[in-house]
Amino acid sequence: MTDIRPADYPPPFSSAEAVGQPTDPVDERIEVGILVVGAGPGGLACAIRLGQLLEEHPDVAERLGDVPVAVVEKGKQPGSHLLSGAVVNPRALRLLFKGRLQMEDIPSYGPVHGEAVYLLTKGAALRIPPPPTMRNHGNWVVSLSQLGRFLGERAEEGGAALLPETSAEKLLVQHGRVVGVRTGDKGRGREGEELGNFEPGSDIVAKVTVLAEGTAGHLTTAAIDHFGLQGQNPQIWALGVKEVWQVPRPLHKVIHTMGWPLRKLSKYREFGGSWIYPMGDDMVSLGFVVGLEYRDIELSAHDLLQEFKTHRLVRKMLAGGERVAWGAKTITEGGFLSLPSRLNAPGLLLVGESAGLVNVPRLKGIHYAIESGRLAAEAAFRALQPGESPGRPGALDSYDESVRASYIWRELKEVRNMRQAFDKGFVGGGVRASMMTASKGNFPPKDYRTEPNTATTLIRTNRAARYPAPDGAYTFDKLSSVFAAGNRTRDDQPSHLRIRRRVPRELAEAWTWMCPAQVYEVGEADGEGTVTVKVTPSNCVQCGAISAKGGRLTPPEGGSGTEYTIT
Ligand SMILES: Cc1cc2nc3c(=O)[nH]c(=O)nc-3n(C[C@H](O)[C@H](O)[C@H](O)COP(=O)(O)OP(=O)(O)OC[C@H]3O[C@@H](n4cnc5c(N)ncnc54)[C@H](O)[C@@H]3O)c2cc1C
Numbered sequence: 001m002t003d004i005r006p007a008d009y010p011p012p013f014s015s016a017e018a019v020g021q022p023t024d025p026v027d028e029r030i031e032v033g034i035l036v037v038g039a040g041p042g043g044l045a046c047a048i049r050l051g052q053l054l055e056e057h058p059d060v061a062e063r064l065g066d067v068p069v070a071v072v073e074k075g076k077q078p079g080s081h082l083l084s085g086a087v088v089n090p091r092a093l094r095l096l097f098k099g100r101l102q103m104e105d106i107p108s109y110g111p112v113h114g115e116a117v118y119l120l121t122k123g124a125a126l127r128i129p130p131p132p133t134m135r136n137h138g139n140w141v142v143s144l145s146q147l148g149r150f151l152g153e154r155a156e157e158g159g160a161a162l163l164p165e166t167s168a169e170k171l172l173v174q175h176g177r178v179v180g181v182r183t184g185d186k187g188r189g190r191e192g193e194e195l196g197n198f199e200p201g202s203d204i205v206a207k208v209t210v211l212a213e214g215t216a217g218h219l220t221t222a223a224i225d226h227f228g229l230q231g232q233n234p235q236i237w238a239l240g241v242k243e244v245w246q247v248p249r250p251l252h253k254v255i256h257t258m259g260w261p262l263r264k265l266s267k268y269r270e271f272g273g274s275w276i277y278p279m280g281d282d283m284v285s286l287g288f289v290v291g292l293e294y295r296d297i298e299l300s301a302h303d304l305l306q307e308f309k310t311h312r313l314v315r316k317m318l319a320g321g322e323r324v325a326w327g328a329k330t331i332t333e334g335g336f337l338s339l340p341s342r343l344n345a346p347g348l349l350l351v352g353e354s355a356g357l358v359n360v361p362r363l364k365g366i367h368y369a370i371e372s373g374r375l376a377a378e379a380a381f382r383a384l385q386p387g388e389s390p391g392r393p394g395a396l397d398s399y400d401e402s403v404r405a406s407y408i409w410r411e412l413k414e415v416r417n418m419r420q421a422f423d424k425g426f427v428g429g430g431v432r433a434s435m436m437t438a439s440k441g442n443f444p445p446k447d448y449r450t451e452p453n454t455a456t457t458l459i460r461t462n463r464a465a466r467y468p469a470p471d472g473a474y475t476f477d478k479l480s481s482v483f484a485a486g487n488r489t490r491d492d493q494p495s496h497l498r499i500r501r502r503v504p505r506e507l508a509e510a511w512t513w514m515c516p517a518q519v520y521e522v523g524e525a526d527g528e529g530t531v532t533v534k535v536t537p538s539n540c541v542q543c544g545a546i547s548a549k550g551g552r553l554t555p556p557e558g559g560s561g562t563e564y565t566i567t
C-alpha cells in the first residue's frame, strides 16, 4: 500500500495551450462551411447527414462556399485509428441511410446468431443467463476500422472533403465563439526544430466546428475546460486491448466473460471483462477491458489479455489459429452523470465519445456516435438558415434538445449508476446492477459519485508474476503487439506525450505496466525516492490511457500511429 496517487503528479500541460485565436493572415486561412474533427462513426455520420441535407437544399450549400463540409482525421485514412469490439446496434445506421442503403449493403460479419455469458474462475467457466444489458439479438458484428473506411467513402460521395493525416491541434476561439481549428505542423525535429520537409499547420475556419474526436479528445478536453462544460461527475475511462485471430473453426456466438483474471475484492478496484466475437467463418475478435480506476502498480491490460487467453475456454477457440491484428484504445466510461453540462457552445458541437455517449453496461457507443452525429448535422443545418448565426449563444441548443429527447438520453439515464455500483466489489455490484435494471434506473433514486481515475492510491501485490511468458505464437510481448498494429510513427518528431519526467518509482512503474505499447521505462533513481521516466513516443498507439492516469496525450504529427485495418 502506498499513498501515491497519479493526481498528485499532474502533467506539465494546460488546456489553455490548446485554445487560441487564428494566426494566419485572413486571406491565407482555409475556409470551410462546417468542419468535423475526427473521421470516426460520429464525425462521418455527421458529414453524411450534412451531405444529404445540402443535396436537398443547394441554396444553403452555395452559401457555405467552395468546401461546404470538411473532415480532418489524424490517421492515414478513415479507419486507421478506429478500434472497437464490435457488435453494433443497427438502429442508427438504418436511420442514417433510410431509403438509401440496407444493413446488408454495409460491410459487416452479419447479424448475431447466438450469445453466451460466462463467469470465469482460473480453472472453470460457469455459463450464466445473459443479463439484459448483454443481450445482443438483432445486433450486427462489424470491424469498426472497415466500417470507418466505408462511411468515409459515403461522406465523400455526399460532397465532404476528407483531409487525412491532419491533426487538429488547437481550437480557434474568437469573441467567445469557436471559429475552427489550427492543424499541427509537419516536419519538426525532436527538439521542435524545422527539418528540410517542414510544413506549417494552417488555420481552418468554419461556421460550425463539430468535435468527434472519440475517447480522451485533445480539443474536446480543451473545449470542456474553456467553456466550463464539466458534468456532474468527473469523466473516467477503461482501457481495452484487442486481438483478431484467424481460426480453423468458426465461432457461432458472441461471448462475454466476467471475473478472472480480474480480482473481485473491492480493494483492488478491478472492473471489466472480455469479449469474443465471430468475424465470419474464419476469424474472431477478442479483447479485454479494464477500468482505469484500478490500483495495482503491475496491472497491465495488455498482459491481462495474454493471461485471459490461457483459460481453456479461450484456448479451445483459438487452437490452431494465428493472431493477425492487435490494437488498444480507451473507452469513455463515466456515462450519464459525467456527460458535459451542455453538448454545444457558440459555433461548437460535441458528438459521440467527445460528448461521453457510451453505454458501458452494454459496451455500446457506435450507434450513439452515429445518432448524435446525425442530430448534430441537423442542428448545424438549422443554425445556418437565413437570419440565424451558429456563433450566437443558444443557436445550437436544438442539438442538446434533440439528444435529450432521443433514446440515447433515456437509455443512458437508466444505467447512470451501474458503473459506480461495482466500486464496492463484484458480488454486491452485480446485485445492485440487477436491481437497477429491474427498476429501469429508478433504484437507487439518488445519483452515485465517481472519482477521477487519477485519484486511486497505488498498491503492489506482485501481480505481474501471474502473466504468462510471451512465446511469440500464442502469447505476445508488447513490442510485437505494437508491430501488429501497423504502427508507423517517425521517431525523430517532438514528443506528443506530456508527463512529469521525475516521479516516485511506484508511479513510473505503474505507467510502464499500464501502457500497452511499451512507451515508458523506469530510468535512473535520484536517491530521494523519485526516478526519471524514459519515454519512447514512437511506440505510442494513441490509446488515451495516459490522459486518464496522470499525463496528457496530444495528437502527434498527422499520419503517425497505427494502421488498423480489421480492428
Ligand atoms: C475496446 C473497445 C471495444 C468496444 N466495443 C464496442 C462494441 O462492441 N459496440 C459498440 O457499439 N461500441 C463499442 N465500443 C465503443 C465505440 O467503439 C465508440 O464509442 C465509438 O467508436 C465512438 O465513436 P466516435 O466517432 O465518437 O469516436 P472514434 O470512433 O474514436 O473516432 C474518432 C476519430 O477521430 C480522430 N481524431 C481524434 N482526435 C483528433 C484530432 N485532434 N485531429 C484529427 N483527428 C482526430 C481519431 O483518429 C478517430 O479516427 C468499444 C470501444 C473500445 C475501445
Ligand code: SF4
Residues within 6 Å of the ligand: 497, 514, 515, 516, 517, 518, 519, 539, 540, 541, 542, 543, 544, 545, 546, 547, 553
Ligand atoms: S503512451 Fe500512448 S499507447 Fe501508451 S498509454 Fe499513453 S496513449 Fe496509450
